[in-house]
Amino acid sequence: MKPRIAIFSLTGCEGCSLAILELEDQLLAVLDAVEIVNFREGMTERAWDIDIGFVDGAVSTPGDEAEIRHYRESCKVLVAIGACACLGGINTLKNHQLAAEYRGYVYGERAAWFPTTAARPIAAVVKVDYELPGCPMVKEEFLRFVKHLLAGRQFRLPDYAVCVECKKRGNPCLYDRGVVCLGPMTRAGCDAICPTYGSKCEACRGIVSPEALAAAALNLRDQYHVPQEEVLAGLRLYGAYQEEKLP
Amino acid sequence: MLDRVVHRTDLSALIDELARTRRIVGPVKHEDRFFYEAVDRAGRLDLDFTYCVYSPKAQLLPPKETLLTFDRTTGNFTCHPLYDERPTVLAGVHPCDLHAIKLLDHVFGAEHADEQYLSRRRHMFLIGIDCPHPCTAGVFCRDMHAHVADSGFDLMCYPLERDQAGRTVRYGVQVGTTAGQEAILYGRVGTPPTPEAEQHLARYQAEKDRAFPKAIPVDSAGLPGLLAKSYDSLLWEATARRCYSCGSCNLVCPTCYCFDIHDDGALGGNGGERVREWDGCQLRGFAEVAGPHNFRPKPGSRLRHRVFRKGKWILERTGLPGCVGCARCDRACTARISLVDMYKQLAEEV
Numbered sequence: 001m002k003p004r005i006a007i008f009s010l011t012g013c014e015g016c017s018l019a020i021l022e023l024e025d026q027l028l029a030v031l032d033a034v035e036i037v038n039f040r041e042g043m044t045e046r047a048w049d050i051d052i053g054f055v056d057g058a059v060s061t062p063g064d065e066a067e068i069r070h071y072r073e074s075c076k077v078l079v080a081i082g083a084c085a086c087l088g089g090i091n092t093l094k095n096h097q098l099a100a101e102y103r104g105y106v107y108g109e110r111a112a113w114f115p116t117t118a119a120r121p122i123a124a125v126v127k128v129d130y131e132l133p134g135c136p137m138v139k140e141e142f143l144r145f146v147k148h149l150l151a152g153r154q155f156r157l158p159d160y161a162v163c164v165e166c167k168k169r170g171n172p173c174l175y176d177r178g179v180v181c182l183g184p185m186t187r188a189g190c191d192a193i194c195p196t197y198g199s200k201c202e203a204c205r206g207i208v209s210p211e212a213l214a215a216a217a218l219n220l221r222d223q224y225h226v227p228q229e230e231v232l233a234g235l236r237l238y239g240a241y242q243e244e245k246l247p
Numbered sequence: 248m249l250d251r252v253v254h255r256t257d258l259s260a261l262i263d264e265l266a267r268t269r270r271i272v273g274p275v276k277h278e279d280r281f282f283y284e285a286v287d288r289a290g291r292l293d294l295d296f297t298y299c300v301y302s303p304k305a306q307l308l309p310p311k312e313t314l315l316t317f318d319r320t321t322g323n324f325t326c327h328p329l330y331d332e333r334p335t336v337l338a339g340v341h342p343c344d345l346h347a348i349k350l351l352d353h354v355f356g357a358e359h360a361d362e363q364y365l366s367r368r369r370h371m372f373l374i375g376i377d378c379p380h381p382c383t384a385g386v387f388c389r390d391m392h393a394h395v396a397d398s399g400f401d402l403m404c405y406p407l408e409r410d411q412a413g414r415t416v417r418y419g420v421q422v423g424t425t426a427g428q429e430a431i432l433y434g435r436v437g438t439p440p441t442p443e444a445e446q447h448l449a450r451y452q453a454e455k456d457r458a459f460p461k462a463i464p465v466d467s468a469g470l471p472g473l474l475a476k477s478y479d480s481l482l483w484e485a486t487a488r489r490c491y492s493c494g495s496c497n498l499v500c501p502t503c504y505c506f507d508i509h510d511d512g513a514l515g516g517n518g519g520e521r522v523r524e525w526d527g528c529q530l531r532g533f534a535e536v537a538g539p540h541n542f543r544p545k546p547g548s549r550l551r552h553r554v555f556r557k558g559k560w561i562l563e564r565t566g567l568p569g570c571v572g573c574a575r576c577d578r579a580c581t582a583r584i585s586l587v588d589m590y591k592q593l594a595e596e597v
Contacts, residue, residue: 026514029513029514029515030514032514032515033514033515143514146514147512147513147514150514151512159530159531159532160492160493160494160530160531160532161491161492161493161494163491163493163494163495163498163581164493164494164495164498164527164530167301167310167494167495167498167499167579168310168311168498168524168525169310170282170301170305170310172277172278172280172282172300173300173495173579173581175581176280183493184491184493184495184581184582185491209492209531211490211491211492211546212491212492212493214488215488215489215490215491215546215582216491218488218489218582219489219491219581219582219583223489223581223582223583
């Protein structure tokens with residue numbers, strides 16, 4: 001029997017769910033291998049006996065929290081997809097501001113109608129079995145994950161930095177142009193898409209290892225004279241780093 | 248000894264002649280840097296290049312390649328190896344990289360016959376370009392005895408004369424193989440060397456000898472001894488605190504040849520391909536085996552491993568230097584960890 005798949009969205013742009021539909025060339029093969037039973041972006045039916053549930057978006061409201069618990073109970077395997085679900089994502093920018101300020105800024109007088117909490121990755125609320133990070137999730141990685149799961153093979157995210165993929169593509173290094181790119185401390189898997197198009201890496205796939213983060217703190221301060229607040233601000237964009245102090 | 252003297256337009260014409268049956272790959276300038284790239288004619292190459300950011304390694308060992316495809320849909324397992332058999336002229340290889348290719352030839356040809364590598368290598372015509380002076384600051388090719396090359400090429404071009412714009416206008420050409428000999432003969436390019444040209448080359452080589460300074464306290468022959476005394480140095484841990492373990496040093500290195508192989512199955516599961524990709528000893532998972540156990544879990548042990556490979560172990564095992572002194576690793580490291588600095592520091596310690 002084909003595994004029953006669901007795709008859910010919490011607070012986010014739902015771009016990661018859309019990335020699945022953007023598989024286009026491979027979509028028919030995917031549908032051949034799995035049965036999608038619950039997917040707001042792609043169908044109207046809703047079923048709740050689910051083998052593998054993919055969730056994008058962060059837990060950012062009391063409603064999100066109730067929903068993610070329901071998803072967890074309904075899915076044998078729960079997979080966080082995208083920066084919001086894996087790291088908290090852009091939503092976590094509010095975690096570093098005063099609630100009264102951002103709520104007033106976003107919702108004006110009706111702020112009370114929209115209860116909100118600090119944004120959290122899904123794993124902060126329920127047990128998550130796998131994470132496919134990135135903004136958006138890398139659709140090729142999603143496909144690799146599905147293949148591994150169907151074949152019963154162990155799936156692992158790349159445990160090396162974006163630099164590896166940049167070098168394999170033969171890109172010029174942005175550091176040579178004086179740009180402080182977060183690639184050296186960021187988990188690969190995106191095929192270095194941002195540096196390839198001349199844009200610095202912003203760590204949307206999270207920090208690759210504690211050693212890399214520690215090295216970044218030293219190098220950016222000593223070799224590039226970047227103030228620590230700036231490093232933190234860069235890493236906070238996608239929620240890659242939440243704490244106040246670098247090691 | 249020169250075999251021919253050619254004008255820059257002759258060299259261009261020769262490459263274009265070779266390209267009637269081959270692809271051309273060589274240095275192309277982007278902004279202020281050079282990269283090896285496939286071009287449609289020799290005129291697009293910049294043979295007066297300083298250095299290419301990436302080594303020509305990728306032309307022989309691509310960052311990612313499919314080694315074979317397999318299929319088991321019919322019940323009978325079938326598998327087809329894939330070989331890159333495109334004839335290629337790789338024009339514009341400096342002596343350091345020629346030495347590096349010699350090491351790759353040894354690793355993929357002598358120790359284990361790697362058919363995919365050998366197929367590319369057999370179809371490659373190599374045109375070396377000698378360097379009159381160091382291509383950039385920080386190189387230590389002289390210390391590795393890789394700033395000159397007397398073999399490993401089909402043709403070697405010595406830039407004997409420059410115009411006012413700094414472009415080489417006349418090359419002295421040395422033939423390295425019968426393929427090179429045939430290209431010169433059939434292409435009917437240039438003129439036989441005159442005694443003046445030979446003198447010119449001697450002068451060029453004397454000037455070159457003065458232009459390349461020693462950069463580190465020991466040479467390639469002295470490095471194994473230095474490193475033997477440095478295994479327990481505190482330098483490894485201390486320097487590696489800055490290391491991201493990003494592997495950039497490995498990936499840009501012309502002599503780093505480590506790779507990983509994985510099978511990529513098609514969705515549905517009855518076929519797929521076996522893929523080879525570059526790997527690097529600085530990456531965390533490189534020395535991880537079943538268990539899981541990692542032989543080098545710390546950046547310090549990985550850094551030491553790389554330096555020992557470059558300076559000691561490869562030389563001892565193959566008789567060829569594991570490092571050609573191009574300093575691409577030093578330039579690629581955003582943490583500014585430098586092989587040259589480490590060698591200097593170790594020499595002070597012992």
